[in-house]
Amino acid sequence: MKPRYSLFSLARNAMNYHKDWERAWRSPNPKPEYDAVIIGAGGHGLASAYYLAKNHKMTNIAVIEKGWLGGGNTGRNTTIIRSNYLQDPSIAIYELARSLYEDLSQDLNYNVMFSPRGVLMLCQTQHEFRAFQRTAHANRLAGLDCRMVTPQEVKEIVPIVNDDPNCRYPILGAYYQPRGGTGRHDAVAWGYARGADAMGVDIIQNCEVTGIQRDGGRVTGIETTRGVIRTRKIGVVTAGHVSTIMDMAGVRMPIESQCLQALVSEPIKPVIDCVVMANTVHGYISQSDKGELVIGGGTDPYNNYSQRGSFPALEHTVTALVETFPIISRLRMLRLWGGIVDMTGDRSPIISKTPVEGLYVNCGWGTGGFKAIPGSGWVFADTIANDRPHPIAEPFGLNRFQEGRLIDESVAAAVAH
Amino acid sequence: MSKPYRLSAGGSRIDRNRRVSFSFDGRQLTGFAGDTLASAVSAAGQRVFGRSFKYHRPRGVVGLGAEEMNALVGVGEGARHEPNLRATQVEIHDGLTAVSQNRWPSLTFDIGAVNNTFSRFIPGGFYYKTFMWPASFWKHVYEPFIRRAAGLGKAPEGRDPDSYEQIHVHCDVLVVGAGVAGLAAAEAAAKAGARVIIADENPVFGGLADISGGAIDGLAQADWALAKARTLASAENVHVLNRTTVVGHWHHNFLMLFERVADHDPARLRTGAPRHRLWKVRAHQVILATGAIERPIAFANNDRPGIMLASAARGMVERYGVAPGASGVLFTNNDDAYQTALVLKAAGVAVRVVDSRARADGPLPAKAREQGIPVDAGSVISAVNTSFGGLSVTDVRIASYRKGQGRVIKETRAACDFVAMSGGWNPALHLWCHNGGKIRFDDQLQTYRPDRHADRITAVGAANGSFTLASILEEASAAGSRLAGSGNVHPVPAVMQAGQQPMEPIWFAPATGKYNEGNKHFIDFQNDVTAADLELAQREGYESVEHTKRYTTFGMATDQGKTSNLNGLGVLSEATGKPIPEIGVTTFRPPYTPFSFGSMAGVLTKDLFLPIRRTAIFNWHTAQGAVFEPVGQWRRAYTYPRAGEDNHAAIAREILAVRNKVGLLDASTLGKIEIRGPDAAEFLDRMYTNVFSTLKVGKCRYGLMMNELGFLTDDGVTVRLAEDHFLMHTTSGGADRIAAWLEEWLQTEWTHYRVFVTPVTEQWSQFAIAGPRARDVLKKLAPSFDLSNEALPHMSFVEGRLGACPVRVFRISFSGELSYEVATPSGFGLGLWKAIIEAGAEFGLEPYGTEALHVLRAEKGYIVVGDETDGTTTPVDVGLDGLVSKKKADFIGKRSLEQSYLKGPNRKQLVGLLTEDPGEVLPDGAYAVRQVKDKPPMEMIGQVTSSYRSPTLGRSIAMALIENGRARMGETLSFPLPGGKVVRATITDTVFYDKEGAKLNV
């Protein structure tokens, strides 16, 4: 059992100039065999390992990571957390995740800074207004705390919004989820890693998977740059690199890997106290606790494994946001970056068993996976432990692509961020 | 001295004859033209410029230019305020107002500085370990507190009054940086005939030539640079850009240049100049001559106001004639910094040198000693003492040092009021790395330098790790000639420069007391990250350099680690015992320095943000007081309220006019695509769900289009103009998409079809004349064709003239009334429209808008793709099975309709709804539930797709997609609304009006 983090432990350690803090996680060598191996130490992978250990008492497991934990999209997103989706399966998993976020800091004993500051989705066309109205009805009957707000309320919540009724896309209202918000992305990965490690999970960084061993249609182990590891259960949670890993097991995926970029401004004193999404013009914005405006938009339109995107996509987003929040015109872009996102045909994720026995896959979160991390890990762990889809995971199975049972959120004029 | 720190002579950048008045924190000051805010405020004797991010420690100027991380200021007022500018880059002008940041109530007394007192309790990453209880406190107590404390400067108030622009250019060679290397490279490339752009972030070309000593071609470096800059500026094939930062390098040599056009001279704004200009340059070759950035040294309390880089100290003297203080200590590990001591000495400022190397006997140290400057070799600064509140330096402690020493035993005190420091130089690699350039560690320079790059980009001079004048000029000239495609190497001028002994790295200067207990050796000044924080991160397992960075925020401030990066790696190397190359590096990302969002938007703001499309009748609609709604990029008339009418009343009036008399609709936005060629009919059979090859010439047919997933994407009427010639109508929003869609299939799948697809939407104005008197109106317009029901029945077409107007007339109806859609070339549009209005007056004709159109069609149960469908709806779902051909072997989407889920049970099907209370209008998007419960969740069985008050029927009507709807005719459904109200409605047929269609065939 690790010593707990608290105000008191912080004060106690200050006496000794913080020299006695323990490692947040070990740096173990891989064992020859595990009961299960998760490939990919991002948020989803680490959460899966944490819940395998915590909920299913599977502690002889490992998480294999080719780079540094949390170094993929978990550490590259705009940290939006919300659950106000249209389709029932989406509502179920995102709301499970959102509700787990509410107590995650306490559960992990690691402050993930879940900040339910509210998510405001602007209606800038009649069509968008109608679509969100429909979503509002659906969410209300599903039990979500969400509501439509008037242009006046939008102005109160975000005073810097352009409220000129004659602008190109006047604000007609907004769809508001008060308990949506943001979290500290790195801390989510680190908190899950520390929590899983404390229960005995081996997190093995700088270890690349090079092959998946199979015997008669079921998995038997993985080959890595640090040797062969035997296991009967493998969970693949590698986002943009899922096609490559699944190819090692002969499974072809309905996935394309594209670059999604985000950027931050220089830090300024608070001007936006919630998350604002302007889907018509493809931009969303919030302000970090450091004061940086965190801005994201759409993906580049072609496959890309380089984590370096193209300028026009960002420029389009910034142009739209300058129009929507005119004061940002004189602020400056501090940094931009890209992540490799895994896009499915219906833009909804995959949490599934596969044609190979013992091989499970959790991917396709595309542009919006951060908000789902706790729920995704929860149901994926259950799926792996019991070798059958968790009820919330079931609609997200791979078979939906041949049945035509798509989960299409673009219907609601919403984007999947 | 007239001002405390302004020297009586010197200052190459300032014009002592031109005084400039400005204010800083409300204090009225004067400086000279050419001063930066940093130099002018320093000249006035002020040291403190701002407060640090976390501990709110007072901070002064550290750097000379873009590397500045402490002296960040807000400039301008109100809507013209701009936060977080580096005081070292702000050029003063008359009337400039600047303020310090991140302090309250004032710069010298800041409440936030209490954080410094408690700094022992808040090491790197402390917030991950606390602020967790109780859970609700994060949002309501802790976070608001943290947010207010953080954040540096303030945002401007109101809309930016200034303008921005962008420019796209190509060039053969882009030279980044106009120091000696850049100028030499540009000259060589220009001589070889290349089209050259040379850009530099500073107002004056020459880089650090003016403070680097030595001579080129017998001229002082700075004079040589100015001469070269003049020559280049007058060359026809060279474009010279100052105050222009190359902020990013992207794939295929695409670079972004950020030019500050008017910040230094706001008068330009009044002449219509943009404030900033963003250059988008596609360069065949890029030469990086971005120079190098000096590194600080990590010693205890190295952040105090008055402690600056050695280059900044001598720049202050040489460029601006400002003394950094009355007496100083130079702390160095290299020979180059001795130039600072010499410059200070020459300016009459007392200085002594502390050199961490055991020996300091190169030519520059020797010269320093000759000049009587005391030099303590094998020594470090182990402590800095300040006046109360840390506002200024009073003295430093000097201790003897040998490499690897952990703590200091014996110290001597040296009074001084400033410290200049130099830990060596780092090539400015940022642009090299933006697009994946590889770098390697140089043991001699103890820094990273460029290695390989896949793009056509070459680093020269200090950016390439070359620090002697001779090597700089040689490689710059060679690169310039070679990359311009010339075989001749441009001659390299003769140089004179003092030789230098190697530097020796010192990543951490020891202090007294136990190793690293409570001393603050700052690595990242702005974010308050100390060497101890970096070690803590390592100890806690945040081993990857990326983890260390994110856990401590080192390198994440607005300078993006320009001065902190390598020093951090050095500390990590010593903490882990691994050599620096094994520590790894974080990724350099664009931009090099921050640039304005306004420049990214360029001119695309306000009316130009996304231009609106208007029909030929738009101005008429406007003059009639129409209310508009956006449809795609179009603005369409929504309704035409009369004086005293609200929208509802106007819409009802328009609807009744169509039902009882006649109405006129501007349908010009409707997509129109001509499809022509011998295989046109077969092609349409592929694209539509229903058959078009059987359509007779002169006849119209309503068609449905699916995507390959089997879902409806568009609909519209297509007419066969001739055997091989069709005119397709699409939805207004779908016109461009469908035209591209047709092209794509033609070009990529059925490439053998001989068909042309021509979008003609804008070529035609098109109006619907609908209502029982429609024929009477047309008759009055002198048609050249027979309008009788026999000659021109429902779903037929004729081409001819109405008076002088050439027209295509389609007898089609989206209202259920007798209706003609009349198309005329757009130039005739407004004339014909007015003629129809005039001719229709006696029949009670009224223009109607899109909302009336929607109610009229809903009364008839006609679907709107996008209302009744949502991207997951099949033709079968909306009851149009009859339009899905069973005969055709293949068409787009056909196979997907066979997928199990699409033909499975419990699909949502389109039905009509009549509320029990006829006055009750169901809200759009309301859901029906299987069973009403006291509270959610409730199982939903379908949703309202369209809902209107029908003036024709005098009651509300709605359509809905309901699970198994068609099997539930007559069933009553419950729709729970917000607030607990439940609306009950009965399932009916979708056609509410004129079920037999009698009104269509008259």
Next chain:
Amino acid sequence: MLVVKCPVCGAEGDETDFHAGGQAHVRRPASHDPAHVSDEEQRDYLFIRINPKGLHFERWRCDRGCGKWFHAARDTVTLEFKAFYGITELPPADVIAEAKGQWAEYFAKRLKAEKQA
């Protein structure tokens, strides 16, 4: 921002002057034998994509030039284009030779089939 060159009209320009159209050489089974398309074939056609880290083959359209669709071979890591070729054509032989994994399998099968035909 990439530089793209249309092999039809020769126009060379920024990627924003073109339209990226996803994976190349996707076979639409219903165009060939509409009566016998299995659920799996239809799924593969609609959703399954070759998603290589490295050399990739894709479709582009010359949006602001001649309007024609064409093919491109591009590396998804370096983002360098290796070839532009016609919409009904196969890539140049030397580029095919560089293809790996699923793409190598695809071209081998396709070339074999064309030889037999």
